[in-house]
Amino acid sequence: MTFDASNNIVSIENASKTFTVFDHHVGSLGGRIFNAMGWGTPRKILALADVNLKIKRGEFVGIIGKNGSGKSTLMHMISGAIRPNKGGRVKREGSFIRLSLGMGFNPELSARQNVLLNASILGVSLSEIRKQFDEIINFAELVPFADTQLKFYSTGMRARLAFAVAVMVSTDLLLMDEFFGGVGDEGFKKKAHKVFNESLLKDKTVVLISHNMETIKKYCSRVFVVNDGKVSSFDNPEDAIQYYRTEIQGSSLDSENASELLDP
Amino acid sequence: MTNPQNHSKLKLRLERIGMLASTExxxxxxxxxxxxxxxxxxxxxxxxxxxxxxxxxxxxNRDPQFILYLFLGIAIWQYFSENTNRGVTLLKGKKYLIQNVGMAKSDIFLASALSTSVSFILNVFIYWLISFGFDVEYSISSILVLALFANLFLIVIGVSMILSTIHLYFSDFKHVWDISLLLGFWTVPIIWDSTYVYTTYPFMLYGNPITGILINLRNVMLYNTQMDWTVFALDFAYGLVFLSIGYFLLNRFSYKVVERA
Structure with missing residues (x-):
């Protein structure tokens, strides 16, 4: 397989990921010595197994799977934050932003400073982002709190700011980790869905992890189902959901079904 | 929508480093x-x-100029220790950016060293003002202070990259570095007479670049004499070696910052 830069924004080939877990805390010098003496009990956990996938520019791709199946590891591998084991290859083009509740925000800085910092890292000039700042802060409905430190923000306020930055700032790849669940009040949720329905995400490549099958069905053009580290690709989201429900979830109402019911 | 293509990559990178430094x-x-x-x-x-x-x-019975002698020693040591002490935890501290926005890791170190440089440059400026009260003379060769500062800048970035990568694997390494800095303070001629370095402890001159930089800084900023060019060349080589090793380690192992808690 060769990477087609003109069309593919992400290409993953023969990528596996194994984490080594020690029962004894290994981050310290003491822990290292403890394990070097053979007193620790290392365990290898295969988080992803021989993944091969490509994501084209402009695609809206979904990732579904049970908790602990390897979805977040796959997301980190797509962004390049986690490297595969030897022999695997990951190639990503351009900038990315990962939308999660913490995002790239520093709680000690104000919304204005965080927006400037994040946009600058994403490759936007400061003059342009200063011009756009009012639009971003308006969209996030945070005008009175633009110069308030983020540590005083509620979870919903932070999520709105993160969403506004991701939508307004031009990035090549938008990675969303259960984002709709944390956006906050119903009003903003509607606004966020409106963004997806209208043209603001046009030409953006989006990868969305979600337990909400309605969201997956509505927006994704392709879906990856992750189960015990193995990734299956489906061109039709309904087929993916069907496969997930029958082959992986079974008929039991587990935590994923519950979250789906709570977050329609 | 913004279009990053309108700006040169270098300009955007400089803006990003400046933004990170000012935030720090x-x-x-x-x-x-x-x-x-x-x-x-x-x-x-x-x-x-x-x-x-x-x-x-x-x-x-000390020379009245001893306060200037101390000033330069402490300014250099403070810059080195503050930078490297912060450098130890820099990768872990910026994990939120590396993980979520794909931050270029070397920019983090550049920005951190730049932000500390502001205080250092202001301190040197204060020294320069005070020194006139002690009849210190300057010549055109005093401009070499910039070359010494560039040397120090290379060293702190390189050392910080090395320490920060080690800290990903050994979380209590910060304590080890704290002790090393304490030891370093007394092995560099900050307080004691630097002529001992030439006569009694020459290994300190060639084995520790901070000692060489400090001695040369005093030569140009206090005694108005020539730099020791052999020591300067050696210290610059140290800077390049530290930077190369640090950059290699950063690229090779820093991805662990996302994998490790």
């Missing part, structure tokens, strides 16, 4: 009530305490 500077000083004044007060108080202790309590 802001966080360090503006959270406290005296704010940026601490950037001057901290080294000034240190110098005053050491001066009083060594000039009146320990040695008594």
């Amino acid at each position: 500077y802001y966080q360090r000083y503006y959270g406290s009530s005296l704010g940026v004044v601490w950037a001057f007060l901290n080294p000034l108080f240190r110098i005053l305490i050491y001066y009083l202790a060594f000039s009146y309590l320990i040695f008594r």
